Amino acid sequence: MDNLTVALDAMSGDFGPRVAVPAALQALTQHPNLHILLVGNPTEIESLLSQKENSKSSDILSRLTIIESTSVITHDAKLSVAIRHSQGSSMRIALELVKSKKAQACVSAGNTGALMGLAKLLIKPLPDIDRPALMAVLPALNQGKTVILDLGANAECDSNMLVQFAVMGSIMAENILGIESPRVALLNIGEEEVKGLDSIRAAAATLRAHHKINYIGYLEGNELLTGKTDVLVCDGFVGNVTLKTVEGLIEIFLSSLRLTITRKSWWMRILGIWLQRRVSKNFGHLDPQQYNGACLLGLQGTVIKSHGSANQKAFVAAIEQAIQSIEKNIPDRIAMSLSLALPKSDNS
Structure with missing residues (x-):
């Protein structure tokens, strides 16, 4: 080893x-x-x-x-x-x-x-990369996973950057998650093609014509953890707000369960313990501490x-992300794939 x-x-x-x-x-x-x-x-x-x-x-x-x-x-x-x-x-x-x-x-x-x-x-x-993007692998329903980028490195992105993020995310999903022909979507305010900023619609047009990317269209924020896509692309402002909102809601939910267990009523404590075990079994993988660490892709x-604000458990998860990237040789894999995957029009 x-x-x-x-x-x-x-x-x-x-x-x-x-x-x-x-x-x-x-x-x-x-x-x-x-x-x-x-x-x-x-x-x-x-x-x-x-x-x-x-x-x-x-x-x-x-x-x-x-x-x-x-x-x-x-x-x-x-x-x-x-x-x-x-x-x-x-x-x-x-x-x-x-x-x-x-x-x-x-x-x-x-x-x-x-x-x-x-x-x-x-x-x-x-x-071929204008600006790196912060990428994380988030949990989804049915034990699935979704690559999401950018999570805050670039507050504003043009269409070329969004396309580059889509290509890098697709490469990550294929090499890290082992997904063949991963589904790629753009985060938007609606599923209709006419919705969204000019940069998003221009990126959609490029990805739609890209034969190496399995582009499936727009997804809305409420579909982030549903597993409807393997790669979700957005600018860093939207991505960061979306991620922290989801993490905050999950933390409120988990904190509510912990509060229930501390209640004085014996039946409330028993109910709380039962609920926590059920939640840990079915939704424990959603705990933000378990997927801390975003790769600057x-x-x-x-x-x-x-x-x-990471605690020890979360910081260890970030170290694990680094170890995985080293073992999978991620930068070299992306470099080898980019020249073939990026649309020629973007590199001219």
């Missing part, structure tokens, strides 16, 4: 090393071939490691290396300022480790715009964006 090396931006996100360090140790425990480069403040990281040291074997700790950083890009930093002052930051150093081939992937819970900008600057987009290397 080949060794894997992942660089973790340990300082970004709402909780920084308090989540990144235990998540790194858990991932190392689960993957004997994994090496982690933990980028951050050595004093903070070593303090957290010392609290876990007695319960961790020397083998696990030997596969963890601390890389010092001197600053953190804040979540509210403007893009131009963040990039201009990024030298020495945990995010930039983690990306530089991928650029220099010392790591095969980077995972960060930091500022999305800064991560996108620095990744484009350091790792570079693939040929279209780069020459692997970059995974974790939720800023």
Whole structure:
């Protein structure tokens, strides 16, 4: 089994090393071939490691290396300022480790715009790709899965970008999910061909004529988790709002069940426990913590964006996304497929 090396931006996100360090140790425990480069403040990281040291074997700790950083890009930093002052930051150093081939992937819970900008600057987009897109694999009904992009990297997208996202999403669904001729749809405000922005209708016309893409038309937001499509394409503004709305609703639903279990009435507690078991069995795969981690698709290397508010379980899921991308050799697979899959008119 080949060794894997992942660089973790340990300082970004709402909780920084308090989540990144235990998540790194858990991932190392689960993957004997994994090496982690933990980028951050050595004093903070070593303090957290010392609290876990007695319960961790020397083998696990030997596969963890601390890389010092001197600053953190804040979540509210403007893009131009963040990039201009990024030298020495945990995010930039983690990306530089991928650029220099010392790591095969980077995972960060930091500022999305800064991560996108620095990744484009350091790792570079693939040929034929205008701008990378944030992509995640979301659960659907009947244990299905749907590739959705963009989830926030590009607030505004023209028709060419939407077509590129559709092609990359189709490649991902075929190679990661094993779906032959995956169904591709555009997220829109209606199913009629005349609905939507000019960019969406222009992308639809291109995809409709594209013989390598199994384009099925428009889907509305209420069909996101129904499994009606294997790939759902939208601009980053719509995708980010849609994703966070769905996650919020799921979390409210799960929290309501937990509240029911804590009620004093014995029959309410029993009912709550029964409901939670039923829900966990039928809908547990919808828990947002289980699919945290969006891949910045279209780069020459692997970059995974974790939720800023991710807890340990969710951050481990983001590391798992990075491992899967490395093992499946996703950037190279996309690069090999793009020149054949993209419409010639888009590349002229």
